[in-house]
Amino acid sequence: MSWITRISVVGIAVITAALIIILSAFNGIEQMVSKLYSDYDPAITMRSSEGKTFDSTSVNLNQLRKIPGVISLSKAIEETVIIKHGKKWVNARMVGVDYSFVDACNLSKHMVDGYPVLEENGEPTAVIGASLLDKIDGYISELDGYEELTLYTPLRDASIARLKSPFKVSPLKVVGRMNYNKDVNMSDLLVPINYAEIQLNYGTDITAIYFHAKKENIEQIKAALVAKFGDHFQIKTAAEKNELIFKTSESEKKIVVLILLFIFVLAAFNLVASLNMLFIEKKENIETMERFGATKRFIFQIFFFEGILIALKGIGIGLVLGIGVCLLQNHYGFLQMPNSGGNDAFPVILRVRDVLFILGTVSGLSVLSAYFPVAYLVRKTSA
Incomplete structure (x- = not known):
């Protein structure tokens, strides 16, 4: 695995983990705020x-x-x-x-x-x-x-x-x-x-x-x-x-998620670069395969699935890392709430629907990040 491929995996893993942790933290804050207001109101x-x-x-x-x-x-x-x-x-x-x-x-x-x-x-x-x-x-x-x-x-x-x-x-x-x-x-x-x-x-x-x-x-x-x-x-x-309080919290959550998804798109450019480098490195092998009758579709599938595997490795590591951090925080409470005197752990609520949303979104973006560069490189080679 080349260094640029490793960077791609690390970038995708970090952003995936960050999405899980941030969403879970916002879920915890929302529940805490809701409880503080709903208990009294x-x-x-x-x-x-x-x-x-x-x-x-x-x-x-x-x-x-x-x-x-x-x-x-x-x-x-x-x-x-x-x-x-x-x-x-x-x-x-x-x-x-x-x-x-x-x-x-x-x-x-x-x-x-x-x-x-x-x-x-x-x-x-x-x-x-x-x-x-x-x-x-x-x-x-x-x-x-x-x-x-x-x-x-x-x-x-x-x-x-x-x-x-x-x-x-x-x-x-x-x-x-x-x-x-x-x-x-x-x-x-x-x-x-x-x-x-x-x-x-x-x-x-x-x-x-x-x-x-x-x-x-x-x-x-x-x-x-x-x-x-x-x-x-x-x-x-x-x-x-308390409509303003809950709407503000929900808006902040959406904005942060959009920012992280944008960062994920930027991180996906490493995947594009990785596929580009791999294509250049294997150019002679591609020409040899073409002489043996390999079609452009077959070559496209090889590099496309290579990109998907790189992305899936990053996503898998990110999911394990993000879920692991949330579970550890819930169990051990490493991060404490400010001004709590060490008595209240920062609330984190991990929801299955959030994990599925993140998995679906980052997987979709990864597919697009692999598809279009490979399609362009294969088309350019055949020109």
Whole structure:
């Protein structure tokens, strides 16, 4: 095997392996991002199209729970509030929920410190985004088991002219810090829904209903809700709510794959050069074969299949190398996620359909890279 043939094999092998590893890494990142958002964001969120709030008694919640595929649902109250700790002030999104939401979002698995409860000894407590508490220099004391904040909640229908402050000021014990994704960590404050109702004087009004559902039933549930409520409510799935994030990830994946395929095409020029050198080297043998009656088609097949064998060797090595790296990463976790403290391995998900896609694509490009040069060389020889 000549040096240029070896370069062809190595080039094809490296790009094939890179395609497998990159696609598997993107699959892992997509699943990780999806999990971070889907754990916290409900499968479906229903809000009023006619205002910020709506009367929860106007919707038959028991009927909604009976929709096939619905695991649970939670009434929710969302409001922008101000949190004060010492001399630090920060805006936050207060989310009033019940314990069905706490269970559905696996809050206990996403705690940084503290514990996932929204009531203790009959008093309301809160769980705050990890970065949000850091922003106001707060921490969960191991001695007390909580951090006390001052909550400024906007009063409903408050008139600044009549009141000194349009806010209701209340102390609030934060008993835990949660870690989901950047948005939640920087903004959210979970409180009991009855506490949010009192703070905002909402009565039976709520801002949203969260549906937790089986993944395979999400679209059917949405269709059932749209058919039932029409234009009176905005009904969005978690994927629609975070559409930009998922579309950006998918676009990045496609762009990287296209770049690598382009590099593969460049690497295939080594195969062209290898076949060209082989053709020149065997020119006398070709002339001898022609004197013995070998047809141009027969000579074409010899060199074409030689090119295919070189490509298949590179593809085979690349597949073994790429799959091997992915399996080793999954088993041993050599590469760690940044800022994970060595606790989280970089996620890699190897999918059969991706391997088949890569195998089909690089094989097709290899066939083209072998066919046209050999066809040209054989035609040129016969001229």
